[in-house]
Amino acid sequence: MEEKDIQNELASIRSIMERSSKFISLSGLSGILAGIYALIGASVAYYILYINPPSSLSGTTRRYFSIEREAYLSLQKSDLVFLLLSIAIIVLLASLITGFILSRRQARRKGQAIWGKVSQALFFHMATPLVTGGLLILILLIRGHYGIVTPATLIFYGLSLISASNFTFSDVKYLGILEIILGLIAACLPGYGLLFWAIGFGVLHIIYGSMMYLKYDK
């Protein structure tokens, strides 16, 4: 056995240990795209909230619900929340689908199963805080606590990243910590929710996605 053989042997051991315990096919490009979707979503929300308040919306909703003026006024706010929630869900779905497609491509290239032991562990550890947070936010929204949305989405997303980071690149952990810090700051500064949301889900994703793209995607 020559030195090169031993080096190869050690490299292959390291690679198999990594591939057996971490999902290394997470695509950085999908992070960049998720950030862009989030910024588009935030711009649409900004437009609806501040530039073109839903007077255009009122006609259709009033016709749709055909209710009295007083009831309509109270409805308008929850209607607006529903609209913003729809934007958030569309952004989330688009990001998940993009992430899945690009990671599947990456997994094929790296010879890793897209739905194997490791990706299942990653999914479970990510989904637990995410689903818990999502349900809690929905419950609080129904009870009228609108201010909770931005801090809670950022904090629960950060927690899910930290919990998932054991099964993928450790960089994800630091993104998680940043999201949690941002969420806590957002909780201290009510009224700037959309801004923090755009930073956390838009800007941070683009920065981290680019870093991971340069480091691992090739």
Add this chain to the structure above:
Amino acid sequence: MKISFDKLDKAFENRVRLQIMSVLAANERYDFNSLKDLLNITDGNLASHLKALEKEEYIVVHKSFLGRKPNTNYEATAKGKQAFKDHLNTLEQLIKQQKLT
């Protein structure tokens, strides 16, 4: 001190066996099918290497059922982990030695 190739564990001479041990060193348990996908080898090939490691008492087998499907998990024993560590150390020392000469 001169390290010779004799110090390398014979059980790990085969690449697949060394790879199996690597996986079981990084993970608490691993099941047969995931191992097969990861190493990209046939059932028979993997089974024979697992048997050999089991005979050395480097791994233990846990058999259970998931519904009606048999689910076989493997776990490295303390002896197996030590042997793997020693093997890596020997490889490392061989490299150092060759650099000196």
